[in-house]
Amino acid sequence: MTDVQNRPYHHGDLRRTIIETGLDILRDEKNWQFTLREVARRAGVSHAAPYKHFPDKAALLVELAMIGFDRLREALAGAKPEAPQSLFEEIMPISLAYVAFGTDNPALYRLMFSAEEGRSVGMHLDQRALAVFDIVLDMLSRGQDAGTIRKRPVRGQATAAWALIHGITLLAIDGILVPEKVGSAPLDAAIATLVEGLAIPQPI
């Protein structure tokens, strides 16, 4: 266990440091210029050092995207209401948590769904993304069992739910859907529309 004080030749735990530095850059770099050399620079290490831990830049980005999916899943799990009285009360907090995660970590969220880096992210993305998808899927399945949502292919309904929230999140990140307050009117209305589409119609 080397002492951190005297900057030894070997960093000690450079891999983790690189990942954390990468997350930092994703967090405060609004201009999305993610350079491997900048990561190395911030980590106080030479520009080629990261290559001892990651085969190339895309690999690091994949790693970061993975962490992003993990965090998103945790955020959703943490937002799940305990005793929802209606489908709306169940879906709303999770949706808000999802959108909030996206607007709080715009660069990271974009990275998660970007196929721009040589298709790598997209390739490895399936499993983790589907883990998030499964949260929605479970929610709707239970709702269907409880008789609160329509009897339609669950997969299609989950797709609708995910796509809607995903779309809202990206529109919010892009500043098109005013993300002033997360609890803004269009957002609530959009989610309400989704819930109406899922729920079994009630007598007016």
Add this chain to the structure above:
Amino acid sequence: MTDVQNRPYHHGDLRRTIIETGLDILRDEKNWQFTLREVARRAGVSHAAPYKHFPDKAALLVELAMIGFDRLREALAGAKPEAPQSLFEEIMPISLAYVAFGTDNPALYRLMFSAEEGRSVGMHLDQRALAVFDIVLDMLSRGQDAGTIRKRPVRGQATAAWALIHGITLLAIDGILVPEKVGSAPLDAAIATLVEGLAIPQPI
């Protein structure tokens, strides 16, 4: 009017050529490496020539994104059904056209909604994007007047509709929502769910 045959010193209409070449690259470059030098190369011109027509790379990308929005708007306008018998019949073809546009022009569609290039695209995007948004808005307004959709803030419902289709399109581009056939089951189901959320509930 210079003859195109003998490659004069002055290209003649380089600006348009650059834009078209850019669109070509967007079309067949799946790997999303959009280099200004490659554009110049394909246009058969020196690597600095584009700077006489565009201040920088971002400006060209903004231009391309604009064209993308124009084309999307035209595609949607062309897909509008003539005499829809229901809200579903009205929304479905437009939605399919939207998703098809995205999956047919993945790189272009991504560019349209990417704020990665120095926020330029996002800044200039508003007007054109809202033009697309207005198509949805008009559709829902007319539906509300006709009494086929719920009386809720139109803006929120239009947001829901757009976000859902936008999300579906991106998920399809990312290959998460199997885009095998555009008329796939999850896609139809998702749109159906949307329509149910918009429409006034019918007696079962």
Add this chain to the structure above:
DNA sequence: TCGCAATGTTACCACTGTCAACAATGTAGT
């Protein structure tokens, strides 16, 4: 016809991703 503005080219700069060669360090086997 002459001079200037527009447009294209060349040469250069800083920067990036990536690789090869080299240096320092930890560690296993004797």
Add this chain to the structure above:
DNA sequence: ACTACATTGTTGACAGTGGTAACATTGCGA
């Protein structure tokens, strides 16, 4: 303890990129 080796970090190079400045060529108006 000593030595050979694998690990990890550094330096220096390469090609490719966005961008700028200086220069060349052309078209066009006075």
